[in-house]
Amino acid sequence: MLTKSSTELVRQQNSALVLAALRRSGNLSHTEISSETGLASATVSAITAELEKAGVLTKAEQQVQGGRGRPRVLFTPRRDHGHLIVVRISSDIVQYSLVDYGGTLLDRFDEVRNHDERGTAPFARSFVDALERLLQRSRLERDRVLAVSISSKGLVDGTSARLLWSPVFGREELDFAALLAPQWRAKVMLSNETLLVAQALAAQAERRPESGFRALAAISLGHSIGLGVARKSQSGELDVGAPNFGHMLHTPSAGLCRCGAYGCIEAAAGFYGILRAAFEVPADTIPAKFVPVTELDKIAASARQGHRMAGYAFRQAGIALGNGISRMLSLYERMPVHVTGPGIRYFDLMLPGIEEGLAQSMQVRLQGPPEIAVVADEQRLVFEGHLERVLGAIDGEIASAGIA
Amino acid sequence: MLTKSSTELVRQQNSALVLAALRRSGNLSHTEISSETGLASATVSAITAELEKAGVLTKAEQQVQGGRGRPRVLFTPRRDHGHLIVVRISSDIVQYSLVDYGGTLLDRFDEVRNHDERGTAPFARSFVDALERLLQRSRLERDRVLAVSISSKGLVDGTSARLLWSPVFGREELDFAALLAPQWRAKVMLSNETLLVAQALAAQAERRPESGFRALAAISLGHSIGLGVARKSQSGELDVGAPNFGHMLHTPSAGLCRCGAYGCIEAAAGFYGILRAAFEVPADTIPAKFVPVTELDKIAASARQGHRMAGYAFRQAGIALGNGISRMLSLYERMPVHVTGPGIRYFDLMLPGIEEGLAQSMQVRLQGPPEIAVVADEQRLVFEGHLERVLGAIDGEIASAGIA
DNA sequence: TTCATTTTCTCGACTGTCGAGAAAATAATT
DNA sequence: AATTATTTTCTCGACAGTCGAGAAAATGAA
Structure with missing residues (x-):
């Protein structure tokens, strides 16, 4: 089923395109963005101005020196635009990582899983606690976290962030979205671990x-x-x-x-x-x-x-x-x-x-x-897949939101 | 990989949307198209005017009578905008159908397959001959045929219209695009038979x-x-x-x-x-x-x-x-x-x-x-799937071509 | 100080969608 | 027969977006 299009959607798509290019290649100048995306220079101006006003991009402070001519100014995602939490659940440990919007790792710790405890309830408690701890260690407000991206082995319902079957909990379902809904405003994403590997490898291949x-x-x-x-x-x-x-x-x-x-x-x-x-x-x-x-x-x-x-x-x-x-x-x-x-x-x-x-x-x-x-x-691939996926989702939301 | 969007693409997409709505629901008036597609009335005017000028749509002659008010004028695909040939290859017969752009069947005949002959060459000859005969029976010029849609059991490469493996010819490949390329300007499409059944059922479900x-x-x-x-x-x-x-x-x-x-x-x-x-x-x-x-x-x-x-x-x-x-x-x-x-x-x-x-x-x-x-x-489902698929493809091309 | 070069920025033209209201065409009413 | 009500189609101006061209800016070289 096709859906109607409009000039606003064009802007959304092209904004997303600019963000993706910046994501892919790090810092890019105005002209580089233009050649990378195929957009006209004037369009790039309009889009970057809008994104800059929204606090998503900045001009990178360190200018790259070079030949003659007006020096290029590089755009880069504003790292403090928001934060992301990545949780990698494996059979023996759970790894919690705090990442900024630029994709750089800020903090990380592991928790050993207790194989004796039964059921999802104790795990859910320690999960929520660990997220809290991650905030405290970096003195971060909860609402600064844009998304929590979780991965596990097993069968996952990606749209609703529910773990349907897993090696550890079996058929006992675990609804991460519901778990964080009362306190957290962040978007909750759940992915199968090997899906993330495929995502990371595909991203590499597309580059x-x-x-x-x-x-x-x-x-x-x-x-x-x-x-x-x-x-x-x-x-x-x-x-x-x-x-x-x-x-x-x-x-x-x-x-x-x-x-x-x-x-x-x-x-x-x-x-x-x-x-x-x-x-x-x-x-x-x-x-x-x-x-x-x-x-x-x-x-x-x-x-x-x-x-x-x-x-x-x-x-x-x-x-x-x-x-x-x-x-x-x-x-x-x-x-x-x-x-x-x-x-x-x-x-x-x-x-x-x-x-x-x-x-x-x-x-x-x-x-x-x-x-x-x-x-x-x-x-490493799982972590890369997390970033690829969660940053892509966030960028998509930013582009859709407009200046808001 | 995202691609850049533009206002022209918006028009393409919305034109395709109008054509699809007309395809789905038969004849529609201006206002019906508007409510069906979600497009503003003014936009529908612009699009239908363009498509009418291109000879794709007409206003249906028979007005539906009804209540007070200005009578609605119904748009409908111009049936003589072009023709399509549908070929259903089954194990015992090959069915050739001539269809107009409106989707109505104009002519049809079956040919019994000769199970004794070996290899693809004799089949290819009789296939080309049968298409020719279909044209002659309706006194149709070859270039009026917009597309030839073929279905068979077996393994198919849909993008290149090559039959890779089939129950009858085995591993002997049959490249329908190459077969018709010298003479025919029509778009050649090849689909697995059961794919078309799924297509038809899915179209029904989407309605x-x-x-x-x-x-x-x-x-x-x-x-x-x-x-x-x-x-x-x-x-x-x-x-x-x-x-x-x-x-x-x-x-x-x-x-x-x-x-x-x-x-x-x-x-x-x-x-x-x-x-x-x-x-x-x-x-x-x-x-x-x-x-x-x-x-x-x-x-x-x-x-x-x-x-x-x-x-x-x-x-x-x-x-x-x-x-x-x-x-x-x-x-x-x-x-x-x-x-x-x-x-x-x-x-x-x-x-x-x-x-x-x-x-x-x-x-x-x-x-x-x-x-x-x-x-x-x-x-019947296979035939419906053919129409669904080939008319959709043609409509898509028309929308992309613009006024040309 | 001037000139050449490169990049960024800005302006007007063009394409497209949208909402509102005018225009058209018919049935019902006076 | 004329008028009014109703419904649909058509048109106009406003707005959003992209694009190409050229102006403006900023720097190294002459």
Whole structure:
């Protein structure tokens, strides 16, 4: 369904364009903005004047010296225009970061998660407390925070900021928007962790126009398995999603998954699945809550020394991933796959299985296997994805608001 | 990546909006267009005047009589603004239709396909000849044809109008754009058949705003299995795709598929798969090229009388579909499923298997099974989808072209 | 001090949307 | 038959936005 357009919307879109260009390339002069966005110089003047009046941009103090001619004055986002809080929830720790509108990190601390406590209520309390602490440490007023961006593994409803299913809380829902609504005016965003990885990688690819980016997938290997897909829609905007890949049906024989179903990809390719296969534990055993990496390192070592069952476990994990990726490609399209997460240390052991699992499908026979790249430093990518996403959302709101 | 906007683009978008409203609701008066689109009356005047000058719209001759006041004058697409050719390629016949810009059918004939001939060359010849014949029968000049819209089962590259894989030609590619490029000026569009079903159903759903349409899937059951997915993107536009569902990996034990791979959904749920299972033919037997419906009717009859293997064959087909649907839902999101195609006569026999196959996945356990509706009259829906798609594309081009 | 060069800023023209009210066309009423 | 009421279409001026061209500003080199 198309919607009506107007001259005001034109301004909105072009303001957003200017903000995005500044975001992408740091400080830009008037003429650089013009060439970057394709807007006429006069239009850039009008837009920057408006944004400057609204307190979103400033002229950067440090002039860049250079050749003759009138010196260029650089525009930059006003870092004190507002603040953002980024929360990265992982299985063992929760990381809280305070960031300014310019995207620079101001403060950060971790909290160890208590694995004994049950239910979401204690977590919700410590979450709210931690945000409060973050404010106090920087002597910041609550209303200066424009947005709180949260990430977790699991199934997420992005529009309403509700966590629908997660490895830790299971089916117990956690509504972050409702949690902060009474006190906080900030926009609350919740994203799947691997979606953010895909977002960050896609943003990187878009900065290299020669890469011809169209779509990519990110897979995170660890105790659980995550997938993020980023695709350019026909209108040119980025469409990012986090399918429920880890709990997509692989094959019922893969055994009991901690989600309660049988045969999820995770039950074969997650850490506990590999552990179970290596030790020949019956496949309907309740999965371990947490597997230390050292445990898996041992299995990997013996697999590399030729131990049969250890090797078999990793191979089965690979097949589950390969089949899953081939199914994903059947339902979307051919696209490169980026593999991250702690499990990449065992990637060499899984690769033969992945290739075997891929080769079974028609899609791969027809179009060839996808490019698979290993990407380290998942946590940095998640954080980058947070910034990309939350700053983009804030900029979009600013552009839409007009001078207000 | 955002792109720059301008006042001209505003006019384009709003022109497209007016054309779409007219398309949707038939003849509309000035004021009706205004309320339908949300545009101000003055804007509607400007746009309709421009489109009328360009020969796209006319004022309908037959005035609707009514109450007091100045009688409303209805706008309608000028039917002679151009013509469209719709080609529906199915396994046994090819249907050629001539349609005018108003969407009314002017001429139609079928050609029976010759199953003995090999390769794409003879087909390409008869295709070009048939288009020529369609012109002659209506004494139409070739350049009056604005677009040729073609549909087939199989894997399609919509942007370039190339058929990448099809049940009949296999891996032999068929480039319809290149085929018509020397002679025809018309825009050539190629779509997967089930994509068009999804498009038509989505258009119907969007006409009922109270249905709260967000996404839907269409599945076509027959000799092969097709899937179309239509989703509203966040920007509100309709995003339609045709995943390679029939040849998504189900389970290797499902046997040899006619695509050459093992374990495709089609190898279990397509007509030849059901036949093979019912007669206990070894699963690596080369599949039958064509199975008459009467043959399947017999198997269905004996299944309904309690014959074990016949019932088993339909159940296995159902499980393949159920598993496949659950995987599709894992990778997209929960959405209603519409089942069409000649195979719906056996839907009662497959439903238990479908439910079983669905129930195995975490997605369904968590969010419940999707609504499944049986929709008859697949061919009509395909044709509707053709019109929806090709007229939309033409209208979009007209709006973009300006007065030209 | 003047000139060349580069960047920023400003002005008028153009395109587009919108609201209000005039104009048109018909039915109902006097 | 003339007038009035009603409804729709059309037109005009105001306003928002972009664009190209050229003026103004600011600096290094001559």
